Amino acid sequence: MHCCASKASTFEADDTRLRMSEKKRVCIVGSGNWGSAIAKIIGNNVVAMSDQFHTEVRMWVFEEMINGRKLTEIINQDHENVKYLPGIKLPTNVVAIPDVKESAKDADIFVFVLPHQFMRNVCKQLQGGVKPTAVGISLIKGFDVKEGGGILLITTVVREVLNIPCASLMGANIANEVASENYCEATIGCKDPKNGQLLKTLFQTKYFRIVISEDEDTVEVCGALKNIVAVGAGFADGLGFGDNTKAAVIRLGLMEMVNFCEVFYPGSQQATFLESCGIADLVTTCYGGRNRKVAEAFVKTGKSIEVLENEMLNGQKLQGPPTAYEVNYMLKSKMMEDRFPLFTAIHKICKGELKPDQFIECLKNHPEHM
Numbered sequence: 505m506h507c508c509a510s511k512a513s514t515f516e517a518d519d520t521r522l523r524m525s526e527k528k529r530v531c532i533v534g535s536g537n538w539g540s541a542i543a544k545i546i547g548n549n550v551v552a553m554s555d556q557f558h559t560e561v562r563m564w565v566f567e568e569m570i571n572g573r574k575l576t577e578i579i580n581q582d583h584e585n586v587k588y589l590p591g592i593k594l595p596t597n598v599v600a601i602p603d604v605k606e607s608a609k610d611a612d613i614f615v616f617v618l619p620h621q622f623m624r625n626v627c628k629q630l631q632g633g634v635k636p637t638a639v640g641i642s643l644i645k646g647f648d649v650k651e652g653g654g655i656l657l658i659t660t661v662v663r664e665v666l667n668i669p670c671a672s673l674m675g676a677n678i679a680n681e682v683a684s685e686n687y688c689e690a691t692i693g694c695k696d697p698k699n700g701q702l703l704k705t706l707f708q709t710k711y712f713r714i715v716i717s718e719d720e721d722t723v724e725v726c727g728a729l730k731n732i733v734a735v736g737a738g739f740a741d742g743l744g745f746g747d748n749t750k751a752a753v754i755r756l757g758l759m760e761m762v763n764f765c766e767v768f769y770p771g772s773q774q775a776t777f778l779e780s781c782g783i784a785d786l787v788t789t790c791y792g793g794r795n796r797k798v799a800e801a802f803v804k805t806g807k808s809i810e811v812l813e814n815e816m817l818n819g820q821k822l823q824g825p826p827t828a829y830e831v832n833y834m835l836k837s838k839m840m841e842d843r844f845p846l847f848t849a850i851h852k853i854c855k856g857e858l859k860p861d862q863f864i865e866c867l868k869n870h871p872e873h874m
């Protein structure tokens with residue numbers, strides 16, 4: 505009996521070690537409005553699936569002082585991101601860490617969710633501190649800029665700098681609404697079926713429904729480009745043109761997204777634009793997003809985008825105007841601005857090179873109507 509008992513305990517110990525070694529540790533890189541909403545989902549999911557995931561979720565927080573207290577301390581003591589997602593309680597197993605390398609220690613899954621303009625710098629800080637067996641997923645809607653012009657997918661930056669595979673998650677996901685557990689969908693762009701399923705398990709809830717698409721590039725590009733179109737939708741709202749004009753801006757924007765992918769991402773599948781990352785995210789952002797709201801104010805107040813971003817968003821960041829700049833830089837270098845008049849006009853208006861009331865004029869001879 506003693507012998508059998510000791511064998512059984514050894515087996516259990518090995519089995520525990522095996523399961524422990526299989527448990528995935530999650531690191532969330534970012535803690536803004538969407539980052540915090542995602543932390544709530546992941547924090548709850550890893551507890552519900554504690555056989556597959558470590559229950560401690562480390563979240564890198566760009567440290568700042570709020571009324572004399574460190575944001576990391578507020579999150580770890582009060583379990584609320586009072587600046588970027590006020591009013592929403594975060595799971596107590598979500599731990600805010602101000603040092604990105606420390607947050608990354610031993611992580612198996614990296615969830616990148618910060619404004620795209622900060623991503624390359626953060627990636628560089630992580631270089632050399634990431635397990636070679638880790639996987640990444642980017643929730644970042646935007647591009648990185650290559651030296652000498654041209655754009656890079658954020659997932660490409662992750663693969664190149666950190667040498668790990670990286671999927672993306674895009675969709676109609678206004679963070680505050682997701683944090684309120686309103687039913688919505690998202691698309692995970694991931695070619696690898698095993699990683700895709702693991703990531704779907706990590707993110708999916710009863711109200712946050714995930715579809716996996718192998719058309720990785722298109723999923724990610726949709727997330728970036730829709731923010732440009734949302735700025736255009738805000739211009740239309742600011743100019744008071746009504747729903748028909750806004751619908752035309754949205755449709756022409758969708759067509760430019762499709763054409764952009766066909767030109768720069770061969771193999772892009774049109775069906776992907778019918779996923780949440782495509783038409784659904786375009787709709788939600790063109791009606792309820794921050795890019796739309798600030799763009800409308802830009803037309804109505806005459807203030808600059810930068811001034812309005814500071815005045816209206818309390819530290820949150822617009823992604824549409826910088827993405828319009830990055831895309832225009834590439835279109836200009838390839839002398840293709842005339843094939844994307846909506847993207848081009850939106851960039852020029854943001855930069856003050858065109859007046860907002862010239863916006864619709866730029867669409868009157870759109871290639872779609874030739």
Ligand SMILES: NC(=O)C1=CN([C@@H]2O[C@H](COP(=O)(O)OP(=O)(O)OC[C@H]3O[C@@H](n4cnc5c(N)ncnc54)[C@H](O)[C@@H]3O)[C@@H](O)[C@H]2O)C=CC1
Pocket residue numbers: 534535536537538539540565566567588617618619620622643644645646677678679680819820821822823
């Ligand atoms: N907010 C939303 O409804 C949604 C946002 N997204 C995307 O998620 C990504 C992250 O957006 P949010 O979480 O909303 O961020 P946010 O728009 O709330 O931006 C604030 C975040 O930027 C960080 N930050 C500020 N300066 C920084 C610096 N110098 N270095 C590093 N971080 C700095 C702040 O600490 C804070 O975490 C964006 O690409 C956005 O397009 C996607 C879906 C929904």
Ligand SMILES: O=C(CO)COP(=O)(O)O
Pocket residue numbers: 645675676677678679731734785788789792793794795796822823
């Ligand atoms: O990406 C979003 C919704 O899916 C949020 O869009 P905004 O950044 O315009 O708020």
